[in-house]
Amino acid sequence: MVQNYAFTVTERFLRYVQTDTQSDPASNASPTTEKQKNLSELLAGELLLLGLKDAHMDEYGYVYATIPSNSDKKVPVICFCSHVDTAPDCSGTNVKPLVHKAYDGKDILLPDDPTQVIKIEDYPYLKEHIGSDIITASGFTLLGADDKSGVAEIMDMAHFLVNHPEVKHGEIKILFTPDEEVGRGTAHVDLKKLGADFAYTLDGGEAGTFEDETFSADAVTITVHGVIAHPGYAKDKLVNSLKIAGEILAALPTQEWSPETTIERQGFVHPVAVNGIAEKATIDFIIRDFVSAKLPDHENKLRQLAQEVLNKHPKAQMDFVVKEQYRNMKEIVSQYPELTANAEEAYKRAGFTVRNEPIRGGTDGSRLSFMGLPCPNIFTGMQAIHSKHEWIGVKDMEKAVEVLVHLAAVWEERAK
Numbered sequence: 001m002v003q004n005y006a007f008t009v010t011e012r013f014l015r016y017v018q019t020d021t022q023s024d025p026a027s028n029a030s031p032t033t034e035k036q037k038n039l040s041e042l043l044a045g046e047l048l049l050l051g052l053k054d055a056h057m058d059e060y061g062y063v064y065a066t067i068p069s070n071s072d073k074k075v076p077v078i079c080f081c082s083h084v085d086t087a088p089d090c091s092g093t094n095v096k097p098l099v100h101k102a103y104d105g106k107d108i109l110l111p112d113d114p115t116q117v118i119k120i121e122d123y124p125y126l127k128e129h130i131g132s133d134i135i136t137a138s139g140f141t142l143l144g145a146d147d148k149s150g151v152a153e154i155m156d157m158a159h160f161l162v163n164h165p166e167v168k169h170g171e172i173k174i175l176f177t178p179d180e181e182v183g184r185g186t187a188h189v190d191l192k193k194l195g196a197d198f199a200y201t202l203d204g205g206e207a208g209t210f211e212d213e214t215f216s217a218d219a220v221t222i223t224v225h226g227v228i229a230h231p232g233y234a235k236d237k238l239v240n241s242l243k244i245a246g247e248i249l250a251a252l253p254t255q256e257w258s259p260e261t262t263i264e265r266q267g268f269v270h271p272v273a274v275n276g277i278a279e280k281a282t283i284d285f286i287i288r289d290f291v292s293a294k295l296p297d298h299e300n301k302l303r304q305l306a307q308e309v310l311n312k313h314p315k316a317q318m319d320f321v322v323k324e325q326y327r328n329m330k331e332i333v334s335q336y337p338e339l340t341a342n343a344e345e346a347y348k349r350a351g352f353t354v355r356n357e358p359i360r361g362g363t364d365g366s367r368l369s370f371m372g373l374p375c376p377n378i379f380t381g382m383q384a385i386h387s388k389h390e391w392i393g394v395k396d397m398e399k400a401v402e403v404l405v406h407l408a409a410v411w412e413e414r415a416k
Contacts, residue, residue, distance in 0.1 A: 075170025082150030150202030
């Protein structure tokens with residue numbers, strides 16, 4: 001279907017990553033950084049130039065657009081979604097993308113910082129790209145493939161469908177979101193305006209992978225209230241909350257129950273921040289498991305562990321607050337088998353056998369699914385995300401575009 005097509009995805013990607021769109025978890029604004037709108041505005045303009053007359057960016061930095069149906073059938077409305085922001089973990093300012101033509105299989109020394117070396121032993125998926133072009137950053141920044149590769153792939157899909165009307169498809173919605181990396185990617189999405197029946201995020205990794213299962217997630221904040229006293233006259237009076245917080249952290253298991261000791265579908269409890277003074281200290285945790293019903297088990301275990309520490313300090317007090325974050329998209333997506341079945345057929349037409357993998361994290365698709373828009377995740381090719389070693393293969397991006405084109409066609413063919 002895409003034979004002899006001159007893909008635009010690489011050219012688009014190389015342009016998009018040079019716009020700084022890093023989001024900010026400390027900001028209460030929407031979007032959390034105004035600079036995200038720079039890319040969103042650019043994308044809306046490019047979609048208008050493609051002929052998508054309703055393309056626009058709203059006040060929150062979301063981009064909406066519609067590819068009209070060219071089918072006589074009543075086809076479900078499908079949305080393709082990616083996020084424009086990059087992670088706060090690593091600088092996204094002045095990204096200089098480098099195309100390594102016909103990758104030779106050797107370690108890649110990044111020129112701006114020679115201490116940054118992408119080693120094939122650390123990233124064995126590089127072996128799949130020997131002889132093909134790959135893209136990296138230059139050593140000082142992340143690349144931004146998460147998720148500007150997804151953005152570029154959706155844009156190239158739109159370019160293909162607009163210029164190849166012989167490929168029949170239903171109405172297709174395009175959605176680009178800000179602030180996904182700080183957990184707010186769906187905070188202001190207008191699903192009524194979007195008007196989609198089903199969706200797919202483009203936010204996955206290796207070519208051929210398909211993800212319809214995520215962690216379920218809660219956050220826990222433990223607040224330790226100590227007793228303050230002048231340190232010069234503190235004997236038998238001072239109860240130092242910082243020390244108690246340290247004891248709680250020291251009581252956590254070291255060989256299990258943590259991100260660094262778990263894989264696949266194993267859950268964990270992970271301290272992510274400690275703040276405070278002697279009088280009051282807080283520990284923020286994230287709780288993850290693929291089975292939502294197991295989250296209370298993890299939380300109760302953590303509460304018991306913390307309480308055992310507090311029992312040694314009878315004058316101290318503890319608050320234990322649980323906040324729901326997101327739930328396993330599988331609980332929703334599994335109710336609509338056509339979502340996965342149609343994706344599997346599209347992957348097959350693009351030359352893949354689907355590798356269904358769980359996401360040890362969350363995506364916009366998790367929240368969208370529970371907001372009423374069932375939304376699994378398709379690969380983009382991105383690797384070593386959120387780091388200076390981030391890279392992506394050109395052939396993976398082109399294959400993602402091909403999958404999207406096939407997927408649009410499959411939904412049309414199977415419509416009644």
